[in-house]
Amino acid sequence: MKTMLQIKVTKTKHSRLPETDFNNLVFGRSISDHMFVADYKNGEWTDLRIEPYAPLSLNPANSTLHYGQAIFEGMKAYKNPSGEILLFRADANQKRLNESAVRMCIPELPEEIFMEGLTTLLDLDRNWIPDKPGYSLYIRPFIFATDDYLGVKPSETYKFMIFTCPVGDYYSKPVSVKVEQHYSRAAEGGTGFAKAAGNYAGSLYPAQLAQKQGYDQLLWTDAKTHENIEESGTMNVMFIINDTLITAPTKTGTILKGITRDSVLKLAKEMGYVVEERFLKVSELEEALQNGKLQEAFGTGTAATIAHIAKINIRDNDYILPKKPDYAFSYQVLKKLDDIKYGRIEDHRGWIVKV
Numbered sequence: 001m002k003t004m005l006q007i008k009v010t011k012t013k014h015s016r017l018p019e020t021d022f023n024n025l026v027f028g029r030s031i032s033d034h035m036f037v038a039d040y041k042n043g044e045w046t047d048l049r050i051e052p053y054a055p056l057s058l059n060p061a062n063s064t065l066h067y068g069q070a071i072f073e074g075m076k077a078y079k080n081p082s083g084e085i086l087l088f089r090a091d092a093n094q095k096r097l098n099e100s101a102v103r104m105c106i107p108e109l110p111e112e113i114f115m116e117g118l119t120t121l122l123d124l125d126r127n128w129i130p131d132k133p134g135y136s137l138y139i140r141p142f143i144f145a146t147d148d149y150l151g152v153k154p155s156e157t158y159k160f161m162i163f164t165c166p167v168g169d170y171y172s173k174p175v176s177v178k179v180e181q182h183y184s185r186a187a188e189g190g191t192g193f194a195k196a197a198g199n200y201a202g203s204l205y206p207a208q209l210a211q212k213q214g215y216d217q218l219l220w221t222d223a224k225t226h227e228n229i230e231e232s233g234t235m236n237v238m239f240i241i242n243d244t245l246i247t248a249p250t251k252t253g254t255i256l257k258g259i260t261r262d263s264v265l266k267l268a269k270e271m272g273y274v275v276e277e278r279f280l281k282v283s284e285l286e287e288a289l290q291n292g293k294l295q296e297a298f299g300t301g302t303a304a305t306i307a308h309i310a311k312i313n314i315r316d317n318d319y320i321l322p323k324k325p326d327y328a329f330s331y332q333v334l335k336k337l338d339d340i341k342y343g344r345i346e347d348h349r350g351w352i353v354k355v
């Protein structure tokens, strides 16, 4: 990719690479040397630059701190066996960032700024991308409001930033989830489909209550009836019942359109599975658990790719899922996705871009 945009690059004088222990990476703690920044002012995105990763200075009246106009993305870069940098479906993240932006009254970011900012940053910090199997570079693009003004209105200025973190093999031990039928994450007409900071803020308290009861995560249900399973709040969820893969549709606007979700559904169809994008009722899930019809349940998201679900709590009853056979769909699809992301098999879907 040729750089057409003017990106001013200021390199760090003190790389933190030597002091970073790649054998003990904690997700989101070790941050690479540089960050990409662009400012929105006077109606345009401008001042594209790469700088050493450093604290920001904000005024107490910064409107994000009060009214929360903040959105983000999450994606990963991988190294293939010959050391080339591979990006997985970054175009989908770029489009989703702008869908979130529109909903939160944030100005859309031109595709070139996202892609060139990202690829220039990855190229500069390429030594931060681990090459061990299972390891990758987590990428966090985000936009937030920067007006210093307490009036309630969309900000006139914003910052777009990208920083990255090397992350270890996200060995996902099977998770236990609780079906939430009191609190809501998202309602129709709300912001559930946007990757907005506020959606996370509102979900922390109910999740904490469930964690105190010993569950890792919640399975959110719809805000109106609390009978339809929606998603898990950081992951979409899928179930296999009677050899059919079932996951919630995204048309209600209450569910985040996961790129892993979309990739898994496409691969499932290629692998000959029957796929149903429809709401699974809590009662239907409970029945399937009681009569042993639930074959698999798992979350899908960038961090873990596939998170196997081992226990589901419904209305104070714990159901333990049967151990999955080695040929289970979730193992197969995880391997396939990893093979694509690490460039171990040919990508013929246009999902991989070499930096």
Ligand SMILES: *Cc1c(COP(=O)(O)O)cnc(C)c1O
Binding pocket: 074, 195, 231, 232, 233, 234, 235, 236, 256, 257, 258, 259, 260, 261, 300, 301, 302, 303
């Ligand atoms: C990011 C996110 C997901 C997963 O999306 P991916 O693109 O697969 O990483 C699912 N649910 C919510 C609420 C999210 O924010």
